[in-house]
Amino acid sequence: MSISVGYYPGCSGSGTSVEYDKSTRAVCKKLGIELHEIDDWSCCGSTPAHTVNHTLSAALSARNLVLAAKQGQEEVVTPCPSCLANLRTASHKIEDEEYRPKVEALLDESCEEAASVASTLQLIIERVGIDAIKKAVVKPLKDLNVACYYGCIMNRPPELMKFDDPENPMAMDKIMEACGATVLPFPLKVECCGAAAGMPKKNIVTELSGRLLEVADSLNTEIIVTACPLCQMNLDLRQGQVNRANGKSYDIPVVYFTQLLGLALGLSAEEVGLSKLVVDPTPRLRFADVL
Amino acid sequence: METIPLNSPDREFIREVQERSGQNVLACYQCGNCTAGCPYNFAYDLSVSRVMRLVQLGQREAVLKSHSIWLCATCQSCTTRCPNSIDVAKIMDVLRHMAREAGYATERNVKAFGDAFLESVEKHGRVYELGVTATYIRKTGRFWTDVDLAPAMLPKNKLSIKPHEIRGKEHVSEIFKRFRERDAVKENS
Amino acid sequence: MSGSTGLLTEGQDLRIVGFLCNWCSYGGADTAGVARFEQPTDLRVIRVPCSGRIDPLFIARALLSGADGVLVSGCHPRDCHYAEGNFYARRRFEMLKQFLSVTGIDPERFHYTWVSASEGQRWQDVVTSFTERIRKLGPATKMAGGTGYDEECLKEIAAAVSLGDQCPCHKEKA
């Protein structure tokens, strides 16, 4: 089986979430997915763009979808839910005959040919499939209690994302199960972590991420599994800040699903960028005999 | 508390919100579900269902100067759970656009962060995180509140020191330029 | 003029025929009357028990006999007094629309809709806008010789349309 798609890493992939990018590429390779990075891609505009103007946001995102199409890719995947939301919205808007000209006016080129977009998570679960993953696992994540945290926009709004259940998504749960992990019923799967409020409004992050850590801890979660660079950063990088603000001392590693999946598929710690994480997961992984 | 005068509700405001968001705000029956699920509610001055109500009542000023519309993170909780399938998050977004256009910036830092981010994109084609931070500090006069993160981040090479310039950065910056021109036209007309 | 009456001295009403089901739309028209919702005077109503009783032949015949427009109204889907008469009606009317142009009649002269007994306001809107539409189209051009249509051809069309229920394309939709 060989799957070939365009790839949009997103800005954080070369910054705060290098390990997500790295592990995503490694896992895809392992699963027979060819990722073709869109040449000269630009920022999707992220949250700031759509909070300023929807057409501007659509144009910034659409540039990449048009580029991808020019480079012969009909479909683009991205690991980042925030990029996904922007690219999806743009793709939706340029399908609308009435809206498209507005985007084209900003972009100064035609958007008629544009790639469609999905998340790498969706690609893996729908096109590779759980059975294939199960077969490919060489190092099962036995005795590892994980909580899967999807973040607020991976599946919402459902009309736009059209993927998994908006209230109780299961894609990562299923992948982790296929990898042999014990998946805890994490009730706050889609609650917001504080997202981009980190810099301007730190108290929001410490409050919201604090709740997530508290509930994860109450379930005796050993590792939190995420699919979103912002979630990961808020929970991992800022875990100390969150702890200080809430008077707690949680010490829960927060990893990307591609990192754990990669390990289960036999990739090395180095290949999935484990060392980039702030809360070190290696003791637990060693204990569980994964490393 | 102030008395809201209902003799002359700002119908133009209601119409504009409806048109720009594509949502029927009159469908809101004030169940409060959006407020109930809003993770940012604790930081809001107006709960999101009250924002909806004030829009229904045509209270432009009260809505556009609220802090809530800046703090909303578009997490989609309200949209996903509204019994009347109103895209509330989109309405919040549209209100923020209208607030910007009308010159409100009740949450200066949020606005500054957004602006810094977009400036960076405009300049380099991609976000340059350190650059955003620097601009943000310059705009707000606030020293990086996240200095405590540096010891964790720097050794892991997570913040790149150099911006990622793309070849097509002109193309990107032109998008911004055209956007501003188009906007200027709109303001004049 | 109106040769038959001689009562009207100035201006001419258009000739718009309405077929209304007894239970819903006729009641709706009554409700509009009771509420004194003013309407153009061009429409004359023929009462039938159910929109399912309206043979496309009646409509074709009216239009070919010089009616400027035909307005049909029944109970809202699912609201039919006879359970499903309006579903039959809808299929037949859709078929009829396709056939009308074959006979040289502008299908715009025919309109069907649903109005319930309580919807007086809606009835007023329906009558007003349909009359407007016919006014724009103008009076129908009279068929040559008064009965310039082939009665046989008409029957064939009507039969095909009435049997819409058995026609395969409708089975699919059902």
Added chain:
Amino acid sequence: MRIGVFICHCGSNIAATVDCPAVAEQAKGLQDVVFTTDTMYTCSEPGQNEIIEAIKEHKLDGVVVASCSPRMHEATFRRALERAGLNRYMLEMANIREHVSWIGKNKERNTVKAFELVSIAVAKLRNNNPLYANKFDVTKRVLVIGGGVAGIQAALDCADAGYQVVMVEREQSIGGKMAKIDKTFPTVDCSSCILGPKMVDVSQHENITLYALSEVEKIEGYVGNFDVQVRKKATYVNWDECTGCGACMEKCPSKKNIDKFNEGISKCTSINIPFPQAIPKKAAINPEGCLMLQKGKCGVCAKVCPTKCIDFEQKDEIITEKVGAVIAATGYDMFDHSVYKQYGAGQYPDVITSLQYERLMNASGPTGGHIIRPSDGKEPKKVVFVQCVGSRDPSVGRPYCSGFCCMYTAKQAILTKDHIPDSDSYVFYMDIRSPGKGYDEFTRRAQEQYGVQYLRGRVSMIYPKGDRYVVRGSDTLAGTQVEVEADLVVLAVGAESAKNAPALAEKMRISYDNYGFFMEAHPKLKPVETNTAGVYLAGSCVGPRDIPTSVGQGSAAAAKVMTLFSKDKLESDPQVSSVNTSRCIGCMKCATTCPFGAIKEVTDRAGNVKAEVIETVCQGCGICTVTCPQGAIQLQHFTDNQILAEVNALCQAQLDF
């Protein structure tokens, strides 16, 4: 033909904007019209007498009245014709009030229009024929479908009036939801104390035949003469012999069956009597759980049964019954709340439905009336009620209000305090809907006397935290978000139409709404009648109804049946279709389109297939008439010729130039 035309002034209602004398004058020129006049109030006594006298004096054999809507006075004038010795169907009306004088101010145009309406009426009348009603016998037995409180009431009333009743209940026992609930609002009296005796009456009434665990398979025929097929499902127990002793239940080794009567909060044996007060109190085997029926080994019940009534070979049985009327009282079902994933409904053990909570509170329920948490058996101290779950929520396809959940929630909150005095209750509501007698006082009492904390807002999510549940909602009156940590959450799940209600409606040939609830003939004036003669409705099969309304409707439906049965013969409406056998080619297309199954296939003497209309079943819609390729089947009083005559009268004028 000799036709008389009467133009009504209706005081000034018509005359103000229609020149009535001119219309009358002009009508003289219409074919067959021999007499015309205009009168002040045609429907008044002198007005009617004028018609009668004119009929006699001018030997009229048809009358056109141009006045108000026929929906208003057609019956009046038909009676007047009959008094003058004419057939009532020799009347036509022109609606020159609602359709002319009241909607246009231009007198000239109105006058033309009024005249044209008169000429249409005359054209039709020239094609009218006298029609005569047939008389037919009535079978004075009634079928009641559904044995909830509404059906029980209807059955008892009919039976007490001396009529035979056949009751068909889908479940093993009658009683419906009311048998499951604990106490009833607003009086908080014990549900089974007031329902129990009625259920016993049903079982003991000599006029009532009860088929439980049965469903209606087929209904054919028409008012006064329905043929009904009932499927009696196999119970594997010979009910004639079973004494309800329960010995079998004690010994049955298969104990893991979902207890439907207890809404799944407990388990039961494969052979089971659902509850002690069940009517009929007979055991039945659930074939899915029974070891004997599944694996061929066990048979313990057969061994212990003192009356030897177990019969593993039993099969479904079809029974036919003849009845003259049908009362549908199939009630409602509960909305499937598991679509609310954000409430963890169906996932978290201590987030339960209101009906499950009734079973928990009920002294004869699985916990003996002790309110405990399903997860750990502990007594909850904080109970949160969430209203409008699956009601008033367009996003889950349930925009309507379920009507009784506000009230039962208040009741449950009050009872919670009674059961657990040191508990706190919270109710999340959108509005409190309590319009019945003493109802609002009741919900106020919950708040004022019992201290139930009412919070106005919906709940967005429920999630477990430790061994409690965080309920995050809003209080829109306080204007913000609120959170309660609960031990138990009760969802006031809305009502939806009974399972398969649409299929049953189709069997009865009645309409149902978008949600599967049955449709009344008129929502205000015929609330227990349907569009099909002889079929009546009672209780919450029409829409969510509380017990008092359901009972009231049960009696109302019974009264309608008694009215029907008070006559020995019924008169059919002659405005039905009839087949011209010489034209009919027997294609039976008419029969396939008739929504009422009113057309049957017959063979004539020469052996040719022909259609025949069962006059009593035909409702007079005319769908068949349009379908028939031969024009062979014609709806009387609305034949092709009659309607075409109207069309021609209207259009011919123009062609005359």
